[in-house]
Amino acid sequence: MTSRRSRRARLIVSFSAAVTTCLTLASTASGDPGQDDLAATPPMGWNSWNTFGCDINEQLIRDTADAIVASGMRDAGYRYINIDDCWAEPERNAEGELEPHHERFPSGIKAMADYVHDKGLKLGIYTSAGTRTCADTMPGALGHEEVDARTFADWGVDYLKYDNCNNQGVPATERYAAMGEALRATGRPIVYSVCEWGENAPWEWAPDVGAHLWRTTDDIKPAWDTGNTDDFPMGVVNIIDANGKLAEYAGLGDWNDPDMLEVGVYDVEGYPGLTDTEAVAHFSMWSIMASPLIAGNDVRDMPENIQRILTNREVIAVNQDALGRQGAPVRDDGDREVWVKELADGSRAVALFNRGGEAATITTTAEEIGAGPAARYVLRDLWTHTETETDGEISAEVPSHGVTLLRVKPKR
Ligand code: GLA
Numbered sequence: 001m002t003s004r005r006s007r008r009a010r011l012i013v014s015f016s017a018a019v020t021t022c023l024t025l026a027s028t029a030s031g032d033p034g035q036d037d038l039a040a041t042p043p044m045g046w047n048s049w050n051t052f053g054c055d056i057n058e059q060l061i062r063d064t065a066d067a068i069v070a071s072g073m074r075d076a077g078y079r080y081i082n083i084d085d086c087w088a089e090p091e092r093n094a095e096g097e098l099e100p101h102h103e104r105f106p107s108g109i110k111a112m113a114d115y116v117h118d119k120g121l122k123l124g125i126y127t128s129a130g131t132r133t134c135a136d137t138m139p140g141a142l143g144h145e146e147v148d149a150r151t152f153a154d155w156g157v158d159y160l161k162y163d164n165c166n167n168q169g170v171p172a173t174e175r176y177a178a179m180g181e182a183l184r185a186t187g188r189p190i191v192y193s194v195c196e197w198g199e200n201a202p203w204e205w206a207p208d209v210g211a212h213l214w215r216t217t218d219d220i221k222p223a224w225d226t227g228n229t230d231d232f233p234m235g236v237v238n239i240i241d242a243n244g245k246l247a248e249y250a251g252l253g254d255w256n257d258p259d260m261l262e263v264g265v266y267d268v269e270g271y272p273g274l275t276d277t278e279a280v281a282h283f284s285m286w287s288i289m290a291s292p293l294i295a296g297n298d299v300r301d302m303p304e305n306i307q308r309i310l311t312n313r314e315v316i317a318v319n320q321d322a323l324g325r326q327g328a329p330v331r332d333d334g335d336r337e338v339w340v341k342e343l344a345d346g347s348r349a350v351a352l353f354n355r356g357g358e359a360a361t362i363t364t365t366a367e368e369i370g371a372g373p374a375a376r377y378v379l380r381d382l383w384t385h386t387e388t389e390t391d392g393e394i395s396a397e398v399p400s401h402g403v404t405l406l407r408v409k410p411k412r
Contacts, residue, residue, distance in 0.1 A: 036189065036253070037253065038189050038190075038191050038212060038253075039191050039212035039213065039253055039255065040252050040253055040324070041252075041319075041320040041321075041322070041324065042213070042255045042290055042291060042292045042293060042319055042320065043079070043080060043159070043191055043193075043212070043213060043255070043292045043293075043294070044077045044078045044079055044080070044292070044293045044294070044316075044319075044320075045078050045079055045080025045081060045082055045122070045124065045159075045293075045294050045295070046064060046068060046073075046078060046080070046081055046082065046294065046295045046296070046299060047082040047084050047124070047161075047260050047294045047295075047296055048060070048061075048064075048082065048083055048084045049084035049085065049260065049296065050220075050222070050260055050261075050262060050265050050268065050296025050297070051265055051268060051296055051297055051298050052298075053085075053086075053135075054085060054086035054135050054137060056083065056084070056086060056087065056104060057103075057104040057105065058104065058105045058106070058107055058111070058112060061081060061083060061112050061115075061116075062112075062115055063300050064081060064299055064300060065081050065115060065116045065119050065121055066119075066300075067299040067300045067302070068081065068119075068121060068299055069119050069120075069121075071299060071302060071307050071310075071311070072307070072311050073295070073299065073307075073310060073311060074119070074120060074121060076310070076311040076313055076316055077293075077316055077320060078293070078295065078310075079121055079122050080121070080122050080123070080124045080158065080159050080191070080294070081112075081116045081121050081122070081123055081124065082123075082124030082125070082126070082159060082161060082294065083109070083112070083123070083124065083125050083126060084126045084161065085126055085133050085134055085135040085137065085138070085163075086101070086104075086133075086135050086137045086138065087100060087101055087104070087105055087109070087125065087126070087138070088100060088101055088137075088138035088139070089101055089102060089138065090137060090138060090139075091139065092139055092144075096144065096147055097147060097148075097151055098127075098138070098139065098148060098151055101138075108155070109123075109125065109155045109157070110154070110155040110156055113155055113156035113157060113158075114156065117156065122158035122159060123155075123156065123157055123158055123159070124157065124158065124159030124160070124161060124191070124193075125152055125155075125157045125159070125160060125161070126160070126161045126162075126163065127139075127140055127141045127148060127160070127162060127163070128140035128141065128142075128162070128163035128164065128165045128166060128167075129141065129142055129162050129163065129164060129167055129172075129175040129176060129178075129179060129196070130142050130163070130164065130165050130166030130167040130168065130175075131143075131166045131168060132165065132166040133163060133165060133166075134163050134164075134165035134166075136165075136166070140163075140165070140166055141162070141179060142166075142167065142168065142170065142175060145178045145179045145181070145182035146182045146185065148182070149179065149182035149183045149185065149186050149190075150182075150186055152183075152186075152188075152190065153183075153186035153187070153188035153190065157188075157190060158189070158190060158191065159190060159191040159193065160179070160183065160190055160191070160192055160193060161193040161195050162176065162179050162192070162193065162194055162195055163195045163196075164195060164196040164197060164199065171200075172196050172199065172200040172202070173200070173205050173209070176194050176196070176202075176205075176206065176209045176211065177209040179192070179209075180192060180209035180210030180211065181209075181210075183210065184210055191212050191213075192209075192210050192211045192212055192213075193211070193212065193213050193214070193215075193257065193292075194206045194209070194211040194213070194214040194215065195214075195215045195257075196214070196215065197215050197217060197218050197219075198214075198215060198216040198217050198218075198230075198242070202214035202215070202216075203216065203246050203249035203256060204249075206254075207253075207254045211254075212253060212254065212255065213254075213255040213256075213257040213292050214255075214256065214257055215257045215258075215259060216239075216242060216243045216246055216256045216257060216258055217230065217234050217238075217239050217242045217243060217258060217259060218230065218231055218232040218233070218234050219232050219233055219234065219259060220233070220234050220235075220236070220239055220258070220259035220260065220262055221233040221234070221235065221262070221268070221269065221271050222262035222265040222266065222268055222271045222272075222273040222274055223235040223236070223262075223271050223274075224236050224237060224274065224278050224401055225237045225238060226238060229241065229242065230242065234259070236262070236274070236278065236281070236282045236285070237355055239258045239259060240258070240285050240289070242258075243256055243258035243289055243291070244289065244328060244329060244339075246326070247289075247325075247326040247327065247328040249326075250289075250290050250324070250325070250326035251324050251325075252324035253324075255290060255291065255292055256289070256290075256291065256326060257291065257292050258286065258289065258291050260292075260294040260295070260296040261282065261283065261286065261293060261294060261295050261296050261297070261310075262274060262279075262282060262296060262297075263279045263282060263283055263295065263296075263297060263306060263309055263310055264279065264295075264297030264298075264302060264303070264306035264309075264310070265296050265297050275401065276305055276309075277399050277400070277401055277402045278401045278402075279306070279309055280309060280383060280402065280403060281353065281401055281402050281403040283309050283310070283312070283315060284315060284351055284353075284382075284383075284403040284405045285339070285351060285353065285403060286319070287315045287316065287318045287319035287349075287405070288318060288319075288327035288339050288341045288349055288351045288405070289326050289327055290319060290321075290324065290325065290326040290327065290341070291319070293316070293319055295310055297310075312382065312383070314380075314382040314385065314407070315382050315383070315405060318341060318343070318349040318382065318405070318407070321341070321343045321344050321349075322344040323342060323343060323344040325341055325342045325343075326341070327339050327340055327341030327342075327349060327351070328340065328341075330364070330368055330369060330370075331364055331368065333362075334356070335354060335355040335356030335360065336352075336353070336354055336355075336356070336360050336362045336398075337351075337352075337353040337355065337362075338350065338351070338352060338353070338362065338364040338368070338369070339351040339353060340369045340370065342370070343407070345409075346372070346409075347371075347407055347408060347409040348369045348370060348371050348407070348408045349382075349405065349406070349407055349408075350364065350369050350394065350405070350406045350407075350408055351403050351404070351405050351406075352364070352394075352396050352398050352403065352404040352405075352406070353398070353402075353403050354398040354399065354400060354401065354402050354403070355401070356400060357400050358400055359397060359398065359399050359400055359402075360397070360398055360400075361395060361396070361397050361398075362395065362396060362398050362404070363393065363394065363395040364394050364395075365392050365393055365394060366390070366392045366394065366408065366410075367392065369394070369408060371408050371409075371410060372410055373410075374410030374411060375391065375411070376389050376390070376391055376410075376411040377389065377390050377391070377392070377394075377408055377409065377410055377411060378408070378409050378410075378411050379394060379406050379407075379408055380406060380407040380408075380409075381404065381405070381406055382405045382406065382407060383404070383405060389411065394406065394408065
C-alpha cells in the first residue's frame, strides 16, 4: 500500500507538466492506481436516492438536469446527476449484461448520459459489490466487474457509486479492487465512489483501489439526531461525530464521504426533515469537512430558501478549497464546538457549532484557530455576507442546532 502522504504529494506534482513522465513512472512503480485529478476537489452533484428511492424514471432524470441548470446549481459547481438503485431490469440479458429497466428507462442510460452531457453535466450510476443491489431489484456486479464497467463506459457514464449489499462475505478490499481495476481498464475517466459504509475502514485502503471518495458511515436520513453512533439510520450530528474523526485521511483527490445531503428533503419515511437552521448547519459542516456535496432533494420543486442554501458560493468555496483539507474541531465545550479548516489563501474557515437545545454564545480566538499573528482580523460571515473586525476574540450568538460560519483573515 502506498502512503497517503506520498500519494497526495504526487497529485500536487501532477499539476506540473514538466514532470509528467517521472510522475507516470513513479505512479506505475508504486502501483497506486487512483492517481488522477478527476475529483481534485470534493465531487458535487445530485443523487436520486434520498427523495425518490426506487421511484425513478428517465423523465425525472431529464427534469432534474434541467432544474440543476435553471436553479443556478450547475453554475455553482454541481455537476453529477447520479442515478441510484433500481435503474435496471431484475436480471441480466442473454449476453450477461445489465439492461436499463424497460419501463422506467425505455430510452436507455446512454440517452441519459447524452442528455446531461449536452447541458454541461455528467452522469453517475449505481450498483453493488454483491450479487444483488441493496433494494434487491437488480443484479450486483460481484463477479461481473469487467462487463459492467465496460457497459458503463460504453454508455458514457462518468461516476460509479459502488454499494456493499449481498457481498457473499468476500473481503471488501478484494471486491472494491476488482471494480477499481475494471473501471481503469475501460480507459474512461470515471469517478469511483466506494460505498461500504465505513465497515472495513475504507479510508485506509480505498485510495489504493482507485477510489476518489468512500462512505464513512451508515445511511443518513433527514434527521438531526437519531441516537445511533454507527447504525442505520444516522442523523446529521451522528455522522459529524463519526466523520469528524477522519480528517487526516482526506486530501486532494481522496475524500471521506459522510453521505448525501438532506437539505430540502422533507416527509421521507416518516422523517419530517430538518429545520432551516439545521439545514444551514448541515451544509456548513459538510463544507468545512470537505465532504462531497451531493444534493438529495427534489430540485424540480425547490423552495427559494433551500436553493439559497445549496448555491451559497462562499460556503461552497470553503468546501472546494484548493488546499483540500478536511476541517476538524479545535474546541469542544459540551454542546458548543469550534471547527477550523485551513484554506489555500492562508485564511481559516471557522464553524461555531451549537449542538444544544438553546441558543448559546460560542467564543474562540484568532490564536486558537491558527489565524497567524496580526493586530486585527477580518471576520466574514459566509451566511449573512457581512464583515466585522476583531483584535483576536471571535464570538457569536448561535441558535440551537445552528452554525455560524466565518472566514477569518489577518487584516493587511
Ligand atoms: C444503501 C446505500 C444508500 C443507497 C441504497 C440503495 O443503503 O448506502 O446510499 O444507495 O443502498 O438501495
